[in-house]
Amino acid sequence: MKFVILGFILMASTAMAQDVAAFEKAELPGLVETYKGIHAHPELSHFEANTSALVAGELRKAGYTVTDRVGVYEDGSKAYGVVGILKNGAGPTVLVRGDMDALPIVEETGLSYASHVTMKNKAGQEVGVMHACGHDIHTTVLIGTARALAATKGQWHGTLMIVGQPSEETVDGARAMLADHLYERFGKPDVVIGLHDGVNIAAGMMGLHPGASQAGASSVDVTIRGIGGHGAAPQAGRDPVVLAAMYVMQIQTIVSREENPQEPVVVTVGDIHGGTKRNIIPDEVKLELTVRTFSEKSRKIVLDGLRQMAIGVATSAGLPPEKMPTVTVVESESTPEMYNDPAMSAKVKALMEKTLGADHVMETAAVMPSEDVGVLGLPGHQIPVVYMSLGAADPAKLAAARAAGKELPGPHTSKFEPVPEPTIATGVKALTAVALGLLQ
Ligand SMILES: [Zn+2]
Ligand SMILES: [Zn+2]
Numbered sequence: 001m002k003f004v005i006l007g008f009i010l011m012a013s014t015a016m017a018q019d020v021a022a023f024e025k026a027e028l029p030g031l032v033e034t035y036k037g038i039h040a041h042p043e044l045s046h047f048e049a050n051t052s053a054l055v056a057g058e059l060r061k062a063g064y065t066v067t068d069r070v071g072v073y074e075d076g077s078k079a080y081g082v083v084g085i086l087k088n089g090a091g092p093t094v095l096v097r098g099d100m101d102a103l104p105i106v107e108e109t110g111l112s113y114a115s116h117v118t119m120k121n122k123a124g125q126e127v128g129v130m131h132a133c134g135h136d137i138h139t140t141v142l143i144g145t146a147r148a149l150a151a152t153k154g155q156w157h158g159t160l161m162i163v164g165q166p167s168e169e170t171v172d173g174a175r176a177m178l179a180d181h182l183y184e185r186f187g188k189p190d191v192v193i194g195l196h197d198g199v200n201i202a203a204g205m206m207g208l209h210p211g212a213s214q215a216g217a218s219s220v221d222v223t224i225r226g227i228g229g230h231g232a233a234p235q236a237g238r239d240p241v242v243l244a245a246m247y248v249m250q251i252q253t254i255v256s257r258e259e260n261p262q263e264p265v266v267v268t269v270g271d272i273h274g275g276t277k278r279n280i281i282p283d284e285v286k287l288e289l290t291v292r293t294f295s296e297k298s299r300k301i302v303l304d305g306l307r308q309m310a311i312g313v314a315t316s317a318g319l320p321p322e323k324m325p326t327v328t329v330v331e332s333e334s335t336p337e338m339y340n341d342p343a344m345s346a347k348v349k350a351l352m353e354k355t356l357g358a359d360h361v362m363e364t365a366a367v368m369p370s371e372d373v374g375v376l377g378l379p380g381h382q383i384p385v386v387y388m389s390l391g392a393a394d395p396a397k398l399a400a401a402r403a404a405g406k407e408l409p410g411p412h413t414s415k416f417e418p419v420p421e422p423t424i425a426t427g428v429k430a431l432t433a434v435a436l437g438l439l440q
Helices: 002-012 017-026 028-039 050-062 133-152 175-180 180-184 241-248 254-256 296-316 342-356 375-379 393-401 419-439
Strands: 065-072 078-088 095-099 118-121 127-128 160-163 190-201 206-208 211-212 216-225 264-273 285-294 326-334 339-340 362-363 387-392
Touching: 002 342, 017 065, 028 050, 028 133, 050 078, 050 133, 050 160, 050 264, 065 175, 065 180, 065 216, 065 296, 078 133, 078 175, 078 180, 095 133, 133 160, 133 190, 133 387, 133 419, 160 175, 175 180, 175 375, 190 206, 190 375, 190 393, 190 419, 206 342, 216 241, 216 296, 241 254, 241 264, 241 285, 254 264, 254 296, 254 326, 264 326, 285 362, 296 326, 339 342, 339 375, 339 387, 342 362, 342 387, 342 419, 375 387, 387 393
Parallel strands: 095 160, 095 190, 190 387, 206 362
Antiparallel strands: 065 078, 078 160, 118 127, 206 387, 211 339, 216 285, 216 326, 264 285
């Protein structure tokens, strides 16, 4: 086994095809089985008990010093973070991060290893659970990479920090691990690396976007207040439903009129609620928003706009000062933009090209969905982070979809379906080669 993995790592300078074939024969079937097991047994954010135990067990077997239950959330509850340390002489510390949580979605892929799991969410509701963001791929790739690097200790120097991160989907997992003194306890890394799968790239390919690659997300709660009364006598009150409707329309002008058109910004009202009965004007309407921005400056423009327009709508209705709306940023559900350190990205790209071939590494576009891996780089990008894209689409299905002008079902949908073998093989190869190249 060791020889096979060793050969696999050296494939950049040796007969690549033979080594890949040997690697796939020896390691891949076991990893694919692991993947299917994780996929069939997904766990929601904050509840990754079994997945984290599996990661901890695999890291121990591979020779790592493992600590589990690393992380503490804002409410004081403990997280299921896993840290595996492998010290191998003097040298840099490389943190390899993989996230482990799933989503409250009922799976509709029809796969033989599809999830039929339901579990209670934080609100106590029974929901279907699915690995619809491919964190099961990430977890499997993390295990494969950890094994490959443990087996090739003769080729690198330094410290490996393997991190199984909980609660990416609620963007409080990385923060919870830092709050539990991740770096004080296990050492501060010199670089953080990781990857995310996607079905807009064919399996076998890797992608990278230097600089700001994923938007920051700000969660905002807005309460528009009014004066309730009889639905047939609106003149006696101040209708917060009408004010909320005006507000929802007006805040789109933050995107189109307040921000530079060259700056990508999204303002979405994903949840709106007010009232109890059709003929009663309620006292208030609550809105939940997500804001996506690529810089602190953009974020400030949007948040300032949300506050000003809320006050403007209330003032136009003649509401008294005590009925002014409230606009609250929920920091525990917000995360900064993901920034790929440009110099480190160039290094990582060269390492991937050497291993996979230049035609298997592409520069990808920046996207609006957010990621909390950047939090591990600490404020002000103190530690360089490089987050890669892992192609997960069946190449034939992707080509057919493109020919028809369509897209394959993406992450966070019930039909999201990464193709396991080539995706896991490429992920392990890429992450191992990058870590190995940085640990010199
Ligand atoms: Zn996701
Ligand atoms: Zn994800």
